[in-house]
Amino acid sequence: MANVAVCVLGSLGYDRAAQGAAGAGRALAESVGGELHALVIGPAEDDAVAALATVADRVVVGANEALRDYQPEQALQAAQQLHAAGGGDYGAVLLSNDTYSQEIAPRLAHRLGGSSMADAAAIRMDGDHLLAQRTAYGGKAISIYRLKKQPAVVWLRARGFEPAPEQPSAGEVASVDLALDEPRIRITGREMAEQEGVRLEDAQIIVSGGRGLGGPEPFRELKKLADSIGAEQGASRAACDAGWVPPNWQVGQTGKKVAPELYIAIAISGASQHLLGMGDSKVVAAINTDADAPIFKHCSFGIVEDYKAVVPLLTEKLQAIAR
């Protein structure tokens, strides 16, 4: 293998996920003595391109105006052409874990005659093959996959990787004009979910509630706790499916994969599918009535107690400490 490419969407900029993907890419490139290239799908802010140039040896931007608003077929065409424009000799093409990257990855791999893999938490080269570690069976197992064809096109659990280090000299930046067809599936509207505060994926502290809360009202009590320590709020699938909180609060296998410094799980038993979404948290604390709940096998500290008794008192104490 020669070089490594990190493929980012211009509209998302050089966010924490892209930084992690670039960090993973740099480590992989160094391990094989290759360069790290950044392939940017669509126009990006100048500072995002500049930031990419500080960490990559080469940045290729597909700056067609048509790519400003994401359309899957065109983004895919763009990724394929950027791959060629960057030199094409990539052993690996890495993407972040946003929805768009997730849907592009397997199709891009197929078009490039490579192998694809999803949600990798660790990657390394073994000869010509990339090995990717990820969870399997809803978080009950860890599997390591051997990707047998090149390039290995992998979307990563990107925030779990250290950001790419700055290089001594900035990489060259090239802008290319791409040939794009009219798409036969066209995204015509977006209804963005209300976003208070930062995105869950970027949160430093998360207070999450689960089935044991029994209804929507207790989430208001949890909000006070969250506010006292500057936390965002999340939830388990059970709480979202029940309609107690919006679907975009969901942390888990089919929800968000978060990696905060502190994750407080309240009335969440800790099904493997939930653990899969928050397993990368640095410190986990749990409040649950059931001492045998699996969450207590996955937390640093906790309390076996009814949240109703704990949360108001805890909030009061944290508010007092803050003062």
Added chain:
Amino acid sequence: MKLLVCLKQILDPDVPARDFQIDPAARAARRGGANLVTNIFCENAVETALQFREAAGGDVKITALCYGESSAEDCLRKAMAMTVDEACLVERDGNTNPDAAAVGRVLAAAIRRLEQDGGAFDAVLVGRESGDWGVGQTGGVLAEELGRPALGFVESLQPGNGSVTLRRQTDVGIEVAEAEPPFLVTVTNNEDNVPRIPKTRDVMMSYRKPLQKLSLGDLELDSEEIRAGSSIFEVEEIFIPADEVECELAEGDTLEERVDQLAKRIHEVVVSIG
């Protein structure tokens, strides 16, 4: 219109972690006492297709397709009991853990065969990922094998004027798209596409509906080439992670003391973040 839904039979993902075991030689989960079930996102896809047919007011034919062992006939019968019109099983011979490339190639060949006989499918629906390996690559691979445009994480299809309106979930909200057939979607779950429980009468009827069986030979595919030649990935290793952390439970004689200890621990972490 014609819709096709792809199904996968998997080990029941709700097996508790304490009963879950790995077969090291097979590099896969041991079945143990677990049931085989239809992957939930595939059932969401069936439900999404049925709701499209209801919204379109008839004249929509739905076919279910599965590449699996003979036991997967149960998944197809259940889909027909949910009122899917017909089904096709491509029998898997010995390839116990086919990768996404293998599955994509087999499904594409089966779809082309079914289309020769009965006309093109306007939409192909695939679950977003499976509850066993959960790699989530089959939909994308299949779209490329068929050369059709695709959209991921779709939660509903609505009939439009010559096109189909899709709603899908992204990490920043809902997106609405217009799709010109033929196309492919991967389906995710929401509160509206929870799979229906089949009625007793429909369960009986499902045994009268046509279930076609095809072998890889019928599709002019070479099973060894599918198994090894075109494979893009394989499981190198699989293990059950050790419970890594020891939980320190708040101690104290009174609730007040215990919560106080918890508050101090939380505060320590919050301060360290800065």
